[in-house]
Amino acid sequence: MELTVTDLACARGGVTVLAGVSLTLPAGRALVLRGPNGIGKTTLLRTVAGLQPAVSGRVLAAPESLTYAAHADGLKAALTTRENLAFWAAIHGQGGVEDALTALNLTGLQDRPAQHLSAGQKRRLGLARLLVTGRPVWLLDEPTVSLDAASVALFGQVLRGHLAKGGAALIATHVDLGLDEAGVLDLTGFRAQSRSLGGVFDEVFA
Amino acid sequence: MTALLLRDLRLATRAGGGFGLGLAFFLLVAVLVPLGVGPEPALLARIAPGILWVGALLACLLSLDRIFALDFEDGSMDLLAIAPIPLEGVVAVKALAHWLVTGLPLTLLSPVLGVLLNLPGPGYVWLVLSLALGTPALSLIGAFGAALTVGLKRGGLLLSLLVLPLYVPTLIYGAEAVRRGVDGQGAPTALLLLAGITAGAAALLPFAAAAAIRVNLR
Numbered sequence: 001m002e003l004t005v006t007d008l009a010c011a012r013g014g015v016t017v018l019a020g021v022s023l024t025l026p027a028g029r030a031l032v033l034r035g036p037n038g039i040g041k042t043t044l045l046r047t048v049a050g051l052q053p054a055v056s057g058r059v060l061a062a063p064e065s066l067t068y069a070a071h072a073d074g075l076k077a078a079l080t081t082r083e084n085l086a087f088w089a090a091i092h093g094q095g096g097v098e099d100a101l102t103a104l105n106l107t108g109l110q111d112r113p114a115q116h117l118s119a120g121q122k123r124r125l126g127l128a129r130l131l132v133t134g135r136p137v138w139l140l141d142e143p144t145v146s147l148d149a150a151s152v153a154l155f156g157q158v159l160r161g162h163l164a165k166g167g168a169a170l171i172a173t174h175v176d177l178g179l180d181e182a183g184v185l186d187l188t189g190f191r192a193q194s195r196s197l198g199g200v201f202d203e204v205f206a
Numbered sequence: 207m208t209a210l211l212l213r214d215l216r217l218a219t220r221a222g223g224g225f226g227l228g229l230a231f232f233l234l235v236a237v238l239v240p241l242g243v244g245p246e247p248a249l250l251a252r253i254a255p256g257i258l259w260v261g262a263l264l265a266c267l268l269s270l271d272r273i274f275a276l277d278f279e280d281g282s283m284d285l286l287a288i289a290p291i292p293l294e295g296v297v298a299v300k301a302l303a304h305w306l307v308t309g310l311p312l313t314l315l316s317p318v319l320g321v322l323l324n325l326p327g328p329g330y331v332w333l334v335l336s337l338a339l340g341t342p343a344l345s346l347i348g349a350f351g352a353a354l355t356v357g358l359k360r361g362g363l364l365l366s367l368l369v370l371p372l373y374v375p376t377l378i379y380g381a382e383a384v385r386r387g388v389d390g391q392g393a394p395t396a397l398l399l400l401a402g403i404t405a406g407a408a409a410l411l412p413f414a415a416a417a418a419i420r421v422n423l424r
Contacts, residue, residue, distance in 0.1 A: 049288055052424040064290055072281025076213070078220040083213075090209030091289045129285075 002026050003048070003066075003137050003168060008057035009192065010040060010047040016055050017043055019192040023170075023185060027136065030159065030169040030179050035187035041172035042070070044187070045139045048170065067135040069143060073126030077115035081106055081125055084114055089132035100131035103158050105151075119146040127155055131162075138162065138169040144177070153178065207291055207299055214303035224272060228265040228308045229315060235261035236319035247324045254323035255333065255384035261319070262312045262337060263344060263373055269308055270348040270369065271355070271362040273300050274419065278356045287423055293416040301342075301349040301412070309341030325388070332387030332397075340380040340400045346407040347372045353415035357422040376403055 002025065009019040017040035025031050033041050046052050048059050049068040075084050085097040085106075101107045104124040114122060123146050130138050138159075144152050156178040159169060163181075171177070218225045239257050240250055277283045286296050316337055317330050325333065351369035355361035383396035 049284075051284055051287060066288060068284065068288055070281060070284065072279075072284070074277075074280055074282040074285045076217055076280070076282070078217055078222060079213070083216075087209055087213045088285070091286070091291065093290060 002061075003170065004058075004060040005048060006058045006060070008044070008047065008059065009055040010043050010052070011055050012040060012043045016192040018187060018190045019055075021057070021187070021190045025137070025168045025170055027166045027168055028163050030163055030171060030182040032177075032179070032182050032184045033170065033172040033187055034174075034184055039187045039191065041187060042141050045070070045141050045170065045172055049139050061137060065135055066137045066139060067130060067133040068139045068141075069126055069130055070141040071145065073122055074129070075114040075122055075125060078113060080111050080113050081117070082110040084125060085128055085132055088129045092133045092135070094132050094134045097128075097132055100128040103131060103154075103161075104128040105154060120148060120151055123147055124151060124155075127158070131158070136167045138167065138171075140169060140171040140173070142173055143171065144173060144175045207295055210286075210291070210296065210299045211303055214300060215306060218303065218307040224269050225307050228268050229311050231268055232261050232265040232312055232315065233319065235264065236322045240323065250324040251326050251388075254320060254325040255329060255388065256381045257323060258316055258319060258325070258333060259336075259340075259377055259381040259384070262309075262316065262341065263377055265312055266308050266341065266344040266348065267366060267369065267373075269304065270352050271365050273304055273349050273352040274356040275352070275361070278422075283356075283419065284423060287420070293419060294412045297349055297353065297412040297415040297419070298408070301345045301415075304349065305342050305345040309337070309345055313337040313341060325384075328390065329384050329388040332384045332393050336380045336383040336393075336397060336400060339397060339404060340376050343376050343400075343404040343407045344373060346404070346411045347376075350411045350415045350418070353418040353422070356419060376400065379403065 005021060005023045008021045009016055011017060021044060023031060033044065035041055045068065047054050049066055082097060085100060089095065089097050101110055104127055106124055106128055109117065109121060114125065117125065127143060143155060147155065152175065159177065159179065163169065217223050243249060274283065277286065287293055313334060316333050320330055320333055348369055351365050354368060355365045358364065379396045379400040383393045383400060386396060387393040
């Protein structure tokens with residue numbers, strides 16, 4: 001149960017943004033991806049998740065060990081908090097959703113339709129989904145967007161609990177999650193060569 | 207799989223799910239046509255099979271773009287793509303859910319509309335049979351079209367243009383079965399061809415649609 005990425009190059013919109021990325025993520029470890037906007041953090045996570053093909057290189061992981069959480073939480077507005085979570089649990093063949101509801105402090109909101117949740121509450125529900133997938137390797141893209149300080153701390157605890165149980169996490173974030181043991185990978189050094197001119201261009205119009 | 211089917215049915219029948227829109231549209235078509243062509247029972251009886259089939263087909267078309275677009279927008283499609291169930295299965299289940307909330311109610315409602323259009327007596331059995339056999343193909347072909355256009359803004363019109371030509375064989379054999387049934391000729395041939403289209407669509411299109419979704423997720 002280990003994630004190994006070897007010499008990976010990935011592209012966004014047909015332009016190779018990252019090249020030569022290698023990393024190893026053993027069980028119980030978290031790795032934080034850093035780098036400026038547009039460097040390709042999301043692209044890298046989507047490629048590792050298998051949602052888009054790699055330009056070159058390999059991603060090695062146990063089958064069905066990965067799960068992904070991104071900007072869109074995959075929630076249905078007409079369903080309640082519990083129904084949303086129960087659906088993802090059923091899809092992944094897992095049982096109860098109580099632990100996940102409790103872990104992200106959603107028990108009081110369980111019967112409220114997702115359309116009446118605040119942005120931060122939706123985010124917490126999106127993160128609770130990770131717990132009901134039962135998958136060990138979490139790929140997280142900006143997991144703390146729209147969370148307040150208390151919720152970030154809560155999610156930090158959930159993440160630490162997941163790592164303690166032998167899980168692993170690859171996290172693209174600009175926020176300090178309070179994971180002292182997490183490694184940091186700065187993607188700036190892996191910017192693809194063909195991209196360098198485009199990068200300057202972006203800066204000029206920023 | 208069952209969870210996905212139940213979720214889609216639940217979403218369709220809750221507020222804003224669009225359940226009933228297709229039915230209401232079908233009803234309006236059947237009411238408007240007699241107003242348009244005039245109250246001639248003989249003429250209505252002759253065009254009824256064709257009108258009912260065209261109406262059912264257009265009613266089915268109305269809700270096609272919702273099959274995948276909503277899941278695509280809210281990120282569910284990404285998550286379904288990496289879930290333990292195969293994407294082909296997701297497509298098949300979503301097409302089935304679409305049929306259960308559009309094709310099946312249309313089939314059940316069609317005899318009532320047959321009365322409005324003065325469909326001759328022997329035609330009712332064949333109308334219900336042909337719709338029951340043919341509308342699953344409409345949902346499956348529609349799901350394929352929806353998968354092709356899922357990433358596009360305002361893909362609904364393009365979806366109609368892509369899907370309507372593919373609906374032609376279903377329409378021809380469906381309406382033909384009813385017409386032959388009315389005339390007392392052999393309707394089963396047309397029905398068998400209709401069932402063949404549905405079976406072929408069910409066997410092949412989930413794979414094509416899943417491939418299209420994978421491309422659109424990139």
